Amino acid sequence: DAGITQSPRHKVTETGTPVTLRCHQTENHRYMYWYRQDPGHGLRLIHYSYGVKDTDKGEVSDGYSVSRSKTEDFLLTLESATSSQTSVYFCATGQGEGTQYFGPGTRLTVL
């Protein structure tokens, strides 16, 4: 168990509001990832980080931004939430070319 927590675990918000999800790890892993999971699409990468302040886009990055000011924390921000961003969000960590360890997930509903 890689010691990954996500907060909040559940959130309901309204269209147009900003939302920030937090991922915290205690394993000192260099890489951190944000995925969204939707029925029929599997897990899709939103953004990832390969070090403090080093981030890059994934395949579904539009409408999302990330920040990583410390090794242990990776924040995902929905700048203006839309209903299409209703999803389950998973954070994962790893050392790069190897196992990824997933957090418990955050269920986000945008009304």
Next chain:
Amino acid sequence: QQPVQSPQAVILREGEDAVINCSSSKALYSVHWYRQKHGEAPVFLMILLKGGEQKGHEKISASFNEKKQQSSLYLTASQLSYSGTYFCGTETGGKLTFGQGTILTVHP
């Protein structure tokens, strides 16, 4: 590009075997397999590296065919605990691209 998994769903009785396939249109260097139980996070099963090496986990094994750009996951003598959604992921530069998943249901 997302790898393609087949079949989309499998229903088994305890003790039966199953094969899940993962195909990519891009050259593969490694393939990862994960299992996710309902309402939980995905959990790592194994990595297959370039070279066709076969790995095992419990009674679950996998193969990797670079030339065909595909990997197969073999579940032998399935148990109730094998139920879940299985994802393959293809790795490039530290990033994984996951398939859409295969739902495996094992009945008593």
